[in-house]
Amino acid sequence: MIELQDLCKTFESQNGEHFTALHNITLHINAGEMVQFQGVSGSGKSTLLHILASLLKPTSGRVEIAGENIASYSDYYASLYRRDTVAYITQSFHLLGELTLRENLLPPLVIKELSFKEINAATRKALEIANIAHKADEKVANLSGGEKQRAVIARAIVNDADIILCDEPTANLDKANALKFLEIIKELKRKGKTIVIATHDPLFDDLDIIDKRFMLKEGHLE
Ligand SMILES: Nc1ncnc2c1ncn2[C@@H]1O[C@H](COP(=O)(O)OP(=O)(O)O)[C@@H](O)[C@H]1O
Ligand SMILES: [Mg+2]
Numbered sequence: 001m002i003e004l005q006d007l008c009k010t011f012e013s014q015n016g017e018h019f020t021a022l023h024n025i026t027l028h029i030n031a032g033e034m035v036q037f038q039g040v041s042g043s044g045k046s047t048l049l050h051i052l053a054s055l056l057k058p059t060s061g062r063v064e065i066a067g068e069n070i071a072s073y074s075d076y077y078a079s080l081y082r083r084d085t086v087a088y089i090t091q092s093f094h095l096l097g098e099l100t101l102r103e104n105l106l107p108p109l110v111i112k113e114l115s116f117k118e119i120n121a122a123t124r125k126a127l128e129i130a131n132i133a134h135k136a137d138e139k140v141a142n143l144s145g146g147e148k149q150r151a152v153i154a155r156a157i158v159n160d161a162d163i164i165l166c167d168e169p170t171a172n173l174d175k176a177n178a179l180k181f182l183e184i185i186k187e188l189k190r191k192g193k194t195i196v197i198a199t200h201d202p203l204f205d206d207l208d209i210i211d212k213r214f215m216l217k218e219g220h221l222e
Contacts, residue, residue: 008059009059034196054082084159
């Protein structure tokens with residue numbers, strides 16, 4: 001499903017200095033697997049997820065998703081890939097507080113030109129999976145932190161993406177809300193989604209639903 005081959009990412013700063021954040025990453029993730037990227041802050045986890053989300057291009061190497069090298073996509077194909085294939089869950093919310101939760105889920109569906117009925121079905125399903133359907137018509141500004149995180153999950157999965165990328169998903173959650181997050185992610189795995197989680201939260205340490213763990217150290221895979 002996800003195949004990385006000799007992936008490198010070098011950033012160039014404005015004064016011309018180079019910094020390599022990812023060195024020759026080669027790995028394989030099967031469809032339906034849940035994998036974790038571990039590593040201290042600065043080890044390259046977010047850079048790797050940005051590349052998998054096609055938000056960032058690698059400097060060299062291949063990023064094959066379902067047999068296609070997304071590293072070679074034009075901006076247009078990259079945007080279609082982001083719309084249809086990946087969901088991206090981060091610790092920052094970027095929700096529109098003055099709109100209701102349901103309204104926050106609409107943009108990707110409207111872009112897809114779905115019918116009213118299809119939009120209703122997709123939003124209902126995403127809100128139910130994220131366990132937040134009871135707040136569908138609440139203004140997002142009125143939701144608690146844990147509820148906002150579930151709103152982010154609902155917005156991320158409303159496109160029914162096959163691949164779900166989570167960047168430090170529990171970083172700003174208390175234990176109770178982190179456990180709720182785990183229940184949602186387990187449900188998504190049961191539905192056959194491929195799930196990639198970047199985190200060093202000890203909560204994930206002895207989770208038996210994680211199929212593989214990768215350790216990043218200064219941009220190298222250990
Ligand atoms: N746009 C950028 N320009 C320069 N350096 C960057 C950029 N993005 C990330 N880095 C550097 O790459 C390294 C890895 O960062 P990141 O992937 O965010 O690590 P993590 O998510 O594991 O904390 C860090 O040293 C960071 O400073
Ligand atoms: Mg990070």
